Amino acid sequence: MNKLETKKRIIEYIKDHPQEFPFISKYWNIEIEEGNEASKDKILSISYGHYKTKDIAVTPFYKSISKIIDVRKLKGIN
Amino acid sequence: MNIVIQSESHDLSTDDVISWIYHLNKTSRISKLDDFTEVNDISLEMSNANKVSVVVNNNVNIDKETKYWYRRGEFDIDKKLTKKSNLNRNLCDETIRPILDYLDSGINQNYLNKFADNSVNKLKLLEKAINLDINIPDTLITSELSQLKEFVTQHKKVITKPIKNPFINFNTTEYKVKFTTHSKLITSDDLADEDYKFLPSFFQKYIEKKIEIRSFYLKGAFYSMAIFSQQNEKTKIDYRNYDRTKPNRCVPFNLPDDLKEKLTVMMEELELNSGSFDIILTPDNEYYFLEVNPIGQFQWLSKNCNYYLEKRIAKSLINE
Amino acid sequence: MLLKLFTNCKITKGNNRSIICDLQRESFTYIPNSLANLFDRNYIIDTEKVLAQLDSDDKKIFNEYIQLLEENEFVFKIEENDFGIFPELNPEFDYPAEISNAIIDRNQNSTYSFKEVLNKILIPSNCRHVQIRSYDIMELDELRIVLSLFEDSFIKSIDIVIKDFPNLGDKEIKPFLFNFKKVRTLILHSSNENKLIQKENNFGFGVIFSITQKINSSAHCGIIQEEYFNVNMQNYFESNSYNSCLNKKISIDVNGDIKNCPSMSQIFGNIKNTSLKEAMSHKDFKKYWNIHKDQIEICKDCEFRYICTDCRAYVEDPSNDRSRPLKCGYDPYTNEWSEWSTNPLKQKAIENYNLKELFNN
Numbered sequence: 001m002n003k004l005e006t007k008k009r010i011i012e013y014i015k016d017h018p019q020e021f022p023f024i025s026k027y028w029n030i031e032i033e034e035g036n037e038a039s040k041d042k043i044l045s046i047s048y049g050h051y052k053t054k055d056i057a058v059t060p061f062y063k064s065i066s067k068i069i070d071v072r073k074l075k076g077i078n
Numbered sequence: 079m080n081i082v083i084q085s086e087s088h089d090l091s092t093d094d095v096i097s098w099i100y101h102l103n104k105t106s107r108i109s110k111l112d113d114f115t116e117v118n119d120i121s122l123e124m125s126n127a128n129k130v131s132v133v134v135n136n137n138v139n140i141d142k143e144t145k146y147w148y149r150r151g152e153f154d155i156d157k158k159l160t161k162k163s164n165l166n167r168n169l170c171d172e173t174i175r176p177i178l179d180y181l182d183s184g185i186n187q188n189y190l191n192k193f194a195d196n197s198v199n200k201l202k203l204l205e206k207a208i209n210l211d212i213n214i215p216d217t218l219i220t221s222e223l224s225q226l227k228e229f230v231t232q233h234k235k236v237i238t239k240p241i242k243n244p245f246i247n248f249n250t251t252e253y254k255v256k257f258t259t260h261s262k263l264i265t266s267d268d269l270a271d272e273d274y275k276f277l278p279s280f281f282q283k284y285i286e287k288k289i290e291i292r293s294f295y296l297k298g299a300f301y302s303m304a305i306f307s308q309q310n311e312k313t314k315i316d317y318r319n320y321d322r323t324k325p326n327r328c329v330p331f332n333l334p335d336d337l338k339e340k341l342t343v344m345m346e347e348l349e350l351n352s353g354s355f356d357i358i359l360t361p362d363n364e365y366y367f368l369e370v371n372p373i374g375q376f377q378w379l380s381k382n383c384n385y386y387l388e389k390r391i392a393k394s395l396i397n398e
Numbered sequence: 399m400l401l402k403l404f405t406n407c408k409i410t411k412g413n414n415r416s417i418i419c420d421l422q423r424e425s426f427t428y429i430p431n432s433l434a435n436l437f438d439r440n441y442i443i444d445t446e447k448v449l450a451q452l453d454s455d456d457k458k459i460f461n462e463y464i465q466l467l468e469e470n471e472f473v474f475k476i477e478e479n480d481f482g483i484f485p486e487l488n489p490e491f492d493y494p495a496e497i498s499n500a501i502i503d504r505n506q507n508s509t510y511s512f513k514e515v516l517n518k519i520l521i522p523s524n525c526r527h528v529q530i531r532s533y534d535i536m537e538l539d540e541l542r543i544v545l546s547l548f549e550d551s552f553i554k555s556i557d558i559v560i561k562d563f564p565n566l567g568d569k570e571i572k573p574f575l576f577n578f579k580k581v582r583t584l585i586l587h588s589s590n591e592n593k594l595i596q597k598e599n600n601f602g603f604g605v606i607f608s609i610t611q612k613i614n615s616s617a618h619c620g621i622i623q624e625e626y627f628n629v630n631m632q633n634y635f636e637s638n639s640y641n642s643c644l645n646k647k648i649s650i651d652v653n654g655d656i657k658n659c660p661s662m663s664q665i666f667g668n669i670k671n672t673s674l675k676e677a678m679s680h681k682d683f684k685k686y687w688n689i690h691k692d693q694i695e696i697c698k699d700c701e702f703r704y705i706c707t708d709c710r711a712y713v714e715d716p717s718n719d720r721s722r723p724l725k726c727g728y729d730p731y732t733n734e735w736s737e738w739s740t741n742p743l744k745q746k747a748i749e750n751y752n753l754k755e756l757f758n759n
Contacts, residue, residue, distance in 0.1 A: 006253055023226070023279035024238045026268075028257040046579045049552035050521075052110045053093040057601040060555050060582050061527040062632040063642070065499045066659075067707055068531065068559060068618045069585060070611055071625035074592055097494035101524050304484065306474060325422065327471055329405050332483045363479070382406070382422065384488040384631060392494075 080107040085149035087112040098392030146189040195372035215282040235284035291357040304331035328382040401473040403441035412701025491635040495524035498646040506534040510654035532560040545578040562586035587613040616660040620709035622726035637704040661711035696722040700730035
């Protein structure tokens with residue numbers, strides 16, 4: 001059974017068995033993911049050395065460190 | 079003196095706080111307990127002289143000088159033991175569980191938040207607010223459509239929201255399923271059916287908003303932010319329905335002193351030294367308490383209002 | 399009707415016009431100085447009061463500007479009772495590091511090691527953002543070693559400007575960079591075309607460009623362009639009190655010399671034999687850190703002064719360290735941009751800094 005079918009089944013089940021769910025269940029946003037544990041760890045691929053922290057996305061600096069590139073000459077390829 | 083941080087390995091706020099710790103005090107020693115920490119070895123000593131000292135897994139030391147910050151994560155019993163048999167599981171419950179529960183309750187009073195804060199009861203919060211004369215929206219918990227209909231007749235606009243977490247996860251054989259929702263306005267379509275039962279659900283009178291307020295409480299001080307969510311149809315009912323192209327205006331805010339005093343009493347009675355309040359200011363200038371989340375996000379509040387909360391937390395952990 | 403400016407919308411007045419810097423949504427809008435002056439010291443405009451004093455033509459213009467302010471959500475309606483509940487933003491700039499950003503310059507004669515830089519400079523100062531600029535070819539293997547070193551460390555982001563590899567094409571560059579998630583931009587200079595090789599890989603990181611600009615020395619730095627304007631809260635508050643380029647910056651030049659910036663002449667030691675502490679305790683190390691735009695000639699009258707960059711290395715009058723950046727072609731008194739390199743008033747400084755070679759490109 002693929003994701004879409006699974007989702008449909010779940011929505012139907014909730015509709016047919018309201019007594020098993022809270023009232024708000026009809027408004028639930030339903031997300032379905034492959035049951036693969038490894039996928040999440042693969043994404044947390046950025047680590048920060050002695051800080052012992054990790055991240056999914058990297059944080060840029062809040063400004064340009066130096067202004068050595070003539071950005072004007074790059075107009076049109078952005 | 080060392081600092082123990084219990085968190086998630088990918089929590090950005092934790093990384094920010096660690097930056098401040100190392101910057102403010104280069105000699106800080108930080109031990110991290112991330113995500114699920116399986117406890118394979120534990121030793122604990124108590125005495126009047128040395129208060130409580132704990133050594134977890136032979137490498138994390140907690141003593142009377144240690145500052146502990148609980149942000150996320152959990153202590154787990156050694157999986158090998160619990161998988162063996164019912165007897166082993168029961169033995170663990172009897173012997174190891176109480177020790178972990180004790181760790182979860184925060185030790186030596188040198189902590190910022192504790193695991194046990196996760197289970198603060200939302201209904202208890204509302205009750206405390208009532209007892210302290212703080213406005214709350216009229217609330218109903220019921221399993222019957224007929225009772226809901228009466229409530230809606232009385233209050234006209236009613237919202238429903240999860241009583242605990244906005245997320246519920248469960249697994250099928252193939253998939254992981256995640257249910258999410260925040261607040262939803264009840265419409266007449268919802269009330270059209272004949273009476274039927276559902277699991278006890280949480281309903282509140284919808285309070286008109288001038289602005290929504292998020293206030294971060296840290297050891298007696300309040301850092302508040304006003305969220306102007308009413309101009310945007312997307313965010314009007316629940317500001318968490320973020321509009322990323324035109325974010326709601328978020329600016330610093332000052333809560334009135336008398337409300338701050340009452341909220342401080344609430345926190346002290348709940349034994350919480352930190353938490354994030356959700357408050358509504360109505361067009362009639364009345365403040366309504368919605369909830370306090372003992373362990374919530376503060377990064378966007380800190381950034382939007384230039385409060386440097388990560389620095390403040392770091393300072394409280396290095397004893398300043 | 400009382401309209402209050404949101405405290406994260408900051409008005410900067412220039413000689414002829416002002417801008418509103420929207421620090422939350424990170425953009426700016428032009429407004430006339432006359433409108434800027436209508437806000438009182440609590441950043442409130444009393445529209446009734448103002449309208450009462452205007453003739454019908456001006457009334458129309460005023461109403462249009464009010465509409466502009468409201469459409470952009472720069473203002474909100476406030477009641478007199480609410481004055482105290484909306485405080486101003488804390489204007490303090492602070493940062494969890496003695497050094498927030500570092501430039502590491504490299505050429506074929508450089509002998510210092512990046513490991514030295516990481517252990518002696520970056521970790522002790524808590525510096526997590528670096529830019530590597532290589533004026534000559536850097537072997538891919540050497541680059542791989544450097545990037546692996548940084549990838550495993552606490553470094554948060556790396557920007558790289560290096561000479562284009564003559565024998566390497568897009569097919570090799572992209573997979574090479576794929577493993578180095580902390581590289582924000584990789585710019586290959588002295589290339590035969592200006593090309594966007596990779597748009598991004600990972601939330602805006604991993605952008606690869608090749609450019610024809612022949613960056614053969616640090617003399618190319620110090621560019622002032624609208625494209626470098628930066629409207630965000632950190633940059634804005636830093637610019638108010640500190641030098642927007644040099645504050646909390648350290649550089650290692652091609653010789654391993656420790657400087658504020660590779661384009662400046664003063665040396666505070668060499669990475670081989672000077673510790674961070676020694677370098678930073680030199681009385682001149684932080685000399686330029688507190689020089690902000692309100693203290694710089696011409697810039698102080700410019701509406702862009704808190705969102706622009708600065709350059710103390712190349713200034714219009716080398717004998718005056720408060721003169722404005724040499725490479726700025728904007729005139730806040732006419733609101734016009736012109737080419738700085740051909741400006742006759744700048745030729746003396748260009749010679750003084752030996753920048754003539756830049757124009758042989």
